[in-house]
Amino acid sequence: MKRPRFGSRSRVSRDVSQLSWLAVGLAESGSKLEDAFWESRLALLVEQLLADGDEEELTTTLDRLYDSHPQAHDELADMVESRAESIRVSHQGQDYDVLLVAVPVLAWSRFGIPAPSIPADTLGALKAQLCGHVLASQARVALVDFLFSPDQLPRSYTDTHRLTQDLGRCALAGQDMALDTREMPETNRFLSDTRYLLAAIAVPRNTPLFYWHESHESEGSREVARQQWRQQGGGALEPLLAGCAFEPLLPDAYHAACRQADKDSRPYSLKASVAFLQTALGITPDQLKVAIGPFHDQRLEEYRLGFSLRERPETVIHGVVWALLGDEDENTDAVGEMSALLRECGITEIVAHDHRFPLEFCDDCGAPLYPNGEGELMHTDMPEEPASHAPRVLH
Numbered sequence: 001m002k003r004p005r006f007g008s009r010s011r012v013s014r015d016v017s018q019l020s021w022l023a024v025g026l027a028e029s030g031s032k033l034e035d036a037f038w039e040s041r042l043a044l045l046v047e048q049l050l051a052d053g054d055e056e057e058l059t060t061t062l063d064r065l066y067d068s069h070p071q072a073h074d075e076l077a078d079m080v081e082s083r084a085e086s087i088r089v090s091h092q093g094q095d096y097d098v099l100l101v102a103v104p105v106l107a108w109s110r111f112g113i114p115a116p117s118i119p120a121d122t123l124g125a126l127k128a129q130l131c132g133h134v135l136a137s138q139a140r141v142a143l144v145d146f147l148f149s150p151d152q153l154p155r156s157y158t159d160t161h162r163l164t165q166d167l168g169r170c171a172l173a174g175q176d177m178a179l180d181t182r183e184m185p186e187t188n189r190f191l192s193d194t195r196y197l198l199a200a201i202a203v204p205r206n207t208p209l210f211y212w213h214e215s216h217e218s219e220g221s222r223e224v225a226r227q228q229w230r231q232q233g234g235g236a237l238e239p240l241l242a243g244c245a246f247e248p249l250l251p252d253a254y255h256a257a258c259r260q261a262d263k264d265s266r267p268y269s270l271k272a273s274v275a276f277l278q279t280a281l282g283i284t285p286d287q288l289k290v291a292i293g294p295f296h297d298q299r300l301e302e303y304r305l306g307f308s309l310r311e312r313p314e315t316v317i318h319g320v321v322w323a324l325l326g327d328e329d330e331n332t333d334a335v336g337e338m339s340a341l342l343r344e345c346g347i348t349e350i351v352a353h354d355h356r357f358p359l360e361f362c363d364d365c366g367a368p369l370y371p372n373g374e375g376e377l378m379h380t381d382m383p384e385e386p387a388s389h390a391p392r393v394l395h
């Protein structure tokens with residue numbers, strides 16, 4: 001049956017070319033008035049595609065614009081993210097704005113960071129702290145009863161859109177969402193990682209969403225919310241993160257919060273690594289040496305940091321990947337930022353290699369290889385911890 005396939009292909013290309021046209025129009029617009037013209041039409045089409053589950057049209061257009069018109073790509077990406085994470089709904093004769101919110105927590109532990117279901121009393125406590133310190137007073141909120149790891153979050157725009165709708169309905173009904181975790185992928189274990197609470201907030205249309213929308217008196221009200229949530233929200237998170245050091249970040253709209261967490265997790269994991277090596281080996285930071293190298297595939301993909309003991313500099317005992325984010329490239333001063341952080345932690349011997357390393361991984365276990373001070377690529381080889389029964393990878 002060829003006809004339906006041809007039919008659907010021409011429909012795909014029609015949506016893709018329409019999306020491109022609107023996004024380019026918005027990118028090249030010369031006035032707020034013209035912006036509004038393009039935006040309203042682009043929003044309608046994006047909402048339609050999200051509602052129909054047409055992920056492919058969205059990602060195909062984004063891919064094409066990425067090469068042909070970067071500014072139009074950014075306009076479309078902003079629109080798709082915003083429509084995936086926010087909707088308008090009517091409930092009992094009143095219009096509501098609904099926003100999907102992520103609540104990131106940076107954590108590290110020698111013994112694995114849990115990704116647990118959340119018991120009702122903890123969920124209640126978290127909700128009370130969110131309402132008390134972060135959300136606007138009129139906001140209704142629903143939480144998912146699960147602490148997500150990054151690889152368990154909704155992957156696609158259409159999945160995100162569906163969650164916004166379902167969780168938004170829960171918020172208006174005054175319920176939370178019980179997640180069926182049987183299908184949940186097993187999460188990777190890292191020394192340091194991010195966990196997320198997911199919430200939807202519903203407010204009467206065009207009214208404040210967050211605490212910092214409500215007060216024009218105190219200029220730093222976002223900062224106040226951050227501090228309060230860190231303290232009070234942190235207390236409510238404690239039962240979920242036993243055996244971990246952790247730091248709650250400011251809750252925000254889903255995509256913005258996830259992006260900020262990716263950024264903040266880089267310095268956090270560097271500091272966590274130094275703290276881990278100190279306690280695991282009973283050493284001081286000045287006994288460590290760190291080599292930083294740029295790792296390339298087609299282009300610069302990431303930096304990797306190899307940690308060694310100064311008395312045995314050829315062996316890499318621990319490694320950290322510093323991923324590039326957004327439009328970062330070799331012109332971003334990541335090496336300067338990493339070096340400053342390491343010095344702040346008390347590490348004095350830092351080698352920054354200039355030459356490009358290949359993006360290599362261990363053939364046996366898939367772990368990244370890290371540079372030592374001589375610029376050799378090494379598998380990490382952690383010395384035996386006297387009192388530890390932690391399994392080691394041997395090959």
Ligand SMILES: [Zn+2]
Pocket residue numbers: 362363364365366367379393395
């Ligand atoms: Zn290996």
